[in-house]
Amino acid sequence: MPTNQRETIDKLPAIPSVEESIALYIDSVSLARSNNTARTYSNALHAFSQALESADIEPETHPINELNEDSVAVFAKELKKFSPATETLYLTAVAGFFEFISAERLADPSLPRVRLLIRQRGRRPGPRLPQFPREDIENLLKSMDSLLSAPYEDDVEHLRNLRDRAFITTLANTGLRVHEACALRRGELEWEEGRAIIIGKGNRQAVVRFSTTSLRTLKDYLNVRASLDGSSGKPLASLPIFARHDKGAGKRVENISTTTGRNIIAHRVAQILGRDKVGSITPHSFRHFFVTTVLRASGGNLKLAQELARHKNIQVTQRYAHLSDDELDRGYFEVFK
Secondary structure (H helix, E strand, O other), X not given: OOHHHHHHHHHOOOOOEHHHHHHHHHHHHHHHOOHHHHHHHHHHHHHHHHHHHHOOOOOXXXXXXXXXXXXXXXXXXXXXXXXXXXXXXXXXXXHHHHHHHHHOOOOOOOHHHHHHHHHHHOOOOOOOOOOOOHHHHHHHHHHHHHHOOOOOOOHHHHHHHHHHHHHHHHHHHHOOOHHHHHHOEHHHEEOOOOEXXXXXXXXXXXXXXXXXXXXXXXXXXXXXXXXXXXXXXXXXXXXXXXXXXXXXXXXXXXEOOHHHHHHHHHHHHHHHOOHXXXXXXXXXXXXXXXXXXXXXXXXXOHHHHHHHHOOOOHHHHHOOOOOOHHHHHHHHHHHOO
């Protein structure tokens, strides 16, 4: 502990108040954590003080060594008006406060009881529903065909247009993760069968299906890239499906990185939807789009969506099985005129 804080503790009354102890705790957090964290902890302890006041405990005068662990239960009850995530964060801050007063010998609370009360009284944050701008993604996908005939200054720009069209369409139609798409090789794709066998998440072999639309965009791209692939001196099957087309790559045929994959999305979102939409759609947004599209088209068939998305646990798939507010509105007014 810094010397100045040690001196502050030494100057405290023999038995400091709850408020004095809280102030000292917040100072210690400010020294060790970020400004945002310190501010959050300060808000949490302010809410804790208010909860104590509602229970007729005056923080300004109440001795810290008489603060009962049951005050955590009082606080947890008051936190029900907050979201579960905020409740968890605030209880963590208060648990840290009890650990602090114990470590500094300002009081002798039962830390196991504090932790038990938090486990018993605190809510667990529920799984967050995947959020993504479905309408924006649909508009982006509709605009992809315009890249096929978009004007270009040179062959490299034309290749980038066709690559980006194929890349975005493939993400949306296959559910591939961005690193899986970037690593795809031509020899892994079975064109007649419309599928590829890849090594996916968890180093597991998996089958990925390709739609007619995604195969068509890939063929459009690879046909234009044929001369570049042919002059690479490498077996065709070993070449990447999505290649770099920049000055650094030159005539070499190298696979794009995940960073390039993200940049492709950001660039096309800015170009087609506007700069204010950049960041709202990421490569993973297309995976969300894929799963919810399967669920919608299959009448909510979770098992089908799980298998196609290659989710190991069906509970992950269930997170997508929700209706939007617009769908709920339509359903409600169809029932109640």
